Amino acid sequence: MAEPQSDDGTSGTSxxxxxxxxxxxxxxxxxxxxxxxxxRRKCVSGCIFAPYFSTDQGAARxxxxxxxxxxxxxxxxxxxxxxxxxxxAVVTISYEAQARLSDPVYGCVSTxxxxxxxxxxxxxx
Amino acid sequence: MAEPQSDDGTSGTSxxxxxxxxxxxxxxxxxxxxxxxxxRRKCVSGCIFAPYFSTDQGAARxxxxxxxxxxxxxxxxxxxxxxxxxxxAVVTISYEAQARLSDPVYGCVSTxxxxxxxxxxxxxx
Numbered sequence: 001m002a003e004p005q006s007d008d009g010t011s012g013t014s015x016x017x018x019x020x021x022x023x024x025x026x027x028x029x030x031x032x033x034x035x036x037x038x039x040r041r042k043c044v045s046g047c048i049f050a051p052y053f054s055t056d057q058g059a060a061r062x063x064x065x066x067x068x069x070x071x072x073x074x075x076x077x078x079x080x081x082x083x084x085x086x087x088x089a090v091v092t093i094s095y096e097a098q099a100r101l102s103d104p105v106y107g108c109v110s111t112x113x114x115x116x117x118x119x120x121x122x123x124x125x
Numbered sequence: 126m127a128e129p130q131s132d133d134g135t136s137g138t139s140x141x142x143x144x145x146x147x148x149x150x151x152x153x154x155x156x157x158x159x160x161x162x163x164x165r166r167k168c169v170s171g172c173i174f175a176p177y178f179s180t181d182q183g184a185a186r187x188x189x190x191x192x193x194x195x196x197x198x199x200x201x202x203x204x205x206x207x208x209x210x211x212x213x214a215v216v217t218i219s220y221e222a223q224a225r226l227s228d229p230v231y232g233c234v235s236t237x238x239x240x241x242x243x244x245x246x247x248x249x250x
Binding site: 067068069070072073077080081085088089092093095096100104105106107108109111112115116118119122123 | 192193194195197198202205206210213214217218220221225229230231232233234236237240241243244247248
């Protein structure tokens with residue numbers, strides 16, 4: 001059976017594929033970033049978190065950041081940093097947050113102390 | 126001239142000294158801790174911050190902690206930690222906060238990266 005033609009003359013399958021692609025793109029565009037998804041708020045254009053917290057996996061990562069630093073504090077911090085350095089800032093903030101949740105007393109400072117001890121041991125060899 | 130006697134028979138000078146000491150102690154007891162002083166709130170008995178942020182110098186230290194982590198987040202964090210570990214937690218949180226204010230992009234993670242490089246260099250010698 002011949003493939004049904006759409007109004008513009010393209011085949012039905014191709015048209016449906018294209019339509020699905022557009023719909024998916026629209027959904028992705030409308031989907032909130034991971035931070036806004038976690039905060040259950042509308043993700044506006046120009047959202048400070050959107051480039052760094054994806055819709056899929058960003059919410060879990062943002063949860064740790066939010067719990068340790070707070071969304072407002074991180075937002076203010078990012079706004080004070082040049083755009084080209086914000087990705088690094090988010091990576092280090094996420095790292096610190098995860099470390100603080102894993103070790104509430106020492107956080108990532110435990111890594112600093114361990115490395116300092118390692119350097120000390122290596123120096124005395 | 127003989128030193129005037131107070132009603133209880135002690136000398137006037139000693140009595141005034143004792144009164145000043147009591148007044149100073151009362152003032153110290155009534156003074157808010159550094160955190161409550163910074164937050165301009167009444168420092169209640171059992172304040173979670175009071176043992177770790179002194180009236181005199183604690184306010185400046187708390188300012189950094191508040192700016193980076195937020196008073197509420199730190200309060201919740203401390204409440205989840207056994208009392209005998211809270212001093213260490215405050216020290217590491219203050220350290221992280223100061224580092225983040227000094228280096229907004231990397232915070233204390235810059236120290237971890239530097240130490241890792243140092244260990245790597247020492248290992249390859």
